[in-house]
Amino acid sequence: MAPLTLHNLHVSPPCRLVRLIAGVIGVDLKIEDVKDVFKDMKTPEMLKKNPQHTVPTLEDNGLCITEIRAIAMYLVSKYAKDDSLYPKDVNKRVLVDQRLFFDQDLYQRIASILLPKLHGKQSDPANIEKVNDSLETLNRMLDGKQWLAGDNITLADYAVAVSLSALEFDPECGINPTNQPNIKLWLSRVEGSHAKYGDNLKELREALQKMRQK
Ligand SMILES: N[C@@H](CCC(=O)N[C@@H](CS)C(=O)NCC(=O)O)C(=O)O
Missing domain, CATH: 1.20.1050.10 (Glutathione S-transferase Yfyf (Class Pi); Chain A, domain 2)
Structure with missing residues (x-):
């Protein structure tokens, strides 16, 4: 499986949530730290992927996901061994x-x-x-x-x-x-x-x- 890439700012609470959930369910992330969030997320290439220019931004095999709660739901729904963190019911x-x-x-x-x-x-x-x-x-x-x-x-x-x-x-x-x-x-x-x-x-x-x- 190609690694999932997380555009990340280390201390940002939203980014911490994504790293935490990935860690809890055992998903490896390739971390791409942004140096200047107000610049690095606003390049034409990044704005095409994420018009909101926010971190965290997760890339999974061509799919680009923003908004931490959506990212967390996606990670659990797709990769967790069971649905206890985010029930299917x-x-x-x-x-x-x-x-x-x-x-x-x-x-x-x-x-x-x-x-x-x-x-x-x-x-x-x-x-x-x-x-x-x-x-x-x-x-x-x-x-x-x-x-x-x-x-x-x-x-x-x-x-x-x-x-x-x-x-x-x-x-x-x-x-x-x-x-x-x-x-x-x-x-x-x-x-x-x-x-x-x-x-x-x-x-x-x-x-x-x-x-x-x-
Ligand atoms: N609603 C977004 C908010 C994320 C957010 O606030 N990210 C901040 C860093 S903590 C950010 O990227 N700020 C830069 C910007 O908005 O241009 C989410 O839940 O993912």
Whole structure:
């Protein structure tokens, strides 16, 4: 099998999710690191493949896929040994889908407080409120539950956990998801679910440490 190529930015939470899912299901990726995402993804060749000029972008034998949740669904549907991460049963799958759509909104909310900081600006307090609101929602979703969708870990758990880990970019932002009791317990379950999750988080923390030392 020709290797799947991932156009990748090492610390990007979306890219981390794709690397994590590939690792968990045992798919090898050829990693093409972009140096400057705002330049490298905007060459005429790349724009033809991915008009959104975003990473991650996955290429599999001529098929070019963007949007992390679509990439994750594709990887599991095509390459996983079973469907536990993304069930084939429509009634089970819709539970995962609804949490993945929740995750899309959550990640946008988190990004809206992180991105201004990366450009030396203050985050809008209204956006911080929105993140806190999402965390309260997430805490309610986990009431009496081990996992976000169904009886076992799914793509939804990995996606939401990776989105929350983006908050580690700015420890000063004052938002700590583990202040919510159900989230705290669930996160430790996700962390213990697969060695690749721990490796992925460790890589992020090491990269952030290096960035801060610069
Ligand atoms: N909706 C996209 C968002 C991915 C995304 O935000 N990627 C960022 C890096 S973390 C990016 O490529 N930014 C460059 C750009 O938008 O031009 C997804 O879920 O895959």
